[in-house]
Amino acid sequence: MAHIDYFFTTLSPWAFLAGQELEEIAARHGATITYKPLDIAGLFARTGGTMPADRHPSRLDYRLQELRRQAKKRGVDLNPKPPFWPTNAAPSSYAIIAAQAAGGGDLGALVHGIMRACWIEGRDIAQDDVIRDCLTAAGFDPALADSGLLAGAETYGRNLEEAVAAGVFGAPFYITDGDERFWGQDRLGDLDAHLSGAL
Template sequence: MSATPRNIDYFFSIVSPWTFLGHARFMAAAARHDAQVRFIPVELGSVFAESGGLPLARRAPQRQRYRLLELQRWRVKLGVDFHIHPAHWPLNGALADKVLIAALARGHNIEPLLPLIFSGIWQKQQNLADPQVIAAVCDAAGLPGADLLAAAETAEVDAAYLANREQALAADVFGAPAYVLDGEVFWGQDRIELLDDALASGRAPFHPVERA
């Protein structure tokens, strides 16, 4: 355990099943090493586009099929029951993202809220693009749903959402979830073990090595 707490920038998207699958394990890894998590919700489509990535519907059919295989494998491996095709997915996660940003800006702890959002989409099949559903989930987490919905519509939060995107791109993030430790990007929930190793060892961050 490091004497000085380390910070992890957590770039995530509520519409990503991989973020859902990794969330609890990532938070547990951070807690084991007393790492401070900075929650940074991002609009996934625009981050994909900047790195040449394609939205799911435009990917090659074999890539789409393989994604479905992987989701089934990880569902079994992790013992997490969820819907691979939830009723309200794909959904626009922007409003929920902005509610999270508003909550953070007002000093609220969103750790109790995130599992409810993820389980709402992937397990309970709730429509987390619906303002009333979002407010109810916030209330269930002990946060003021109506107030946060109103705050989510402000120019301040819009600007913060765009800033999150720019921060992601500046960090070389191209998908979600991405965990950034000391500038080193760990992309995907299947990299949590490697992140855990880096936290445990206290090693210096790795950087891309360009060919001489």
């Protein structure tokens, strides 16, 4: 059975724009997914990336244009400048880690729901009530927002170390069990083709 390690940050508009295409691809190929939320600032610092606030204006202007185009292609009414962004990604990441360990709900829906709360609904995904709402909507116990914080923090840090060691430098980033790497939501078609044996 094929497996995909999915490295991402809940703050990424590009990961949000992927929707649940990853889950659809995995289902089509009978693949499993391990969700690995990570600290994107830490990743950039370790791999030569630059946070949006520190980028040249020309890069920021292009980013906004590309967000508009990609959102239109996917039929998503994304707000490119949500009111609570950037925010602390750790609480939502810990909740995802706890939900993955607990099982019983739809993890892909949880990840997408948290990002939707930021990029469509304009909510602060660092807040407990927002995280609880997303957990409930995805079929998880909302109390997971308060449980396993130490384990969540440890896994969150470990995900960053694993990402750096695996050659990850951005988000979303997908790695198959054969070490094929795909960066960006616009490479999901290539991931699909690889799993089918065409690439």
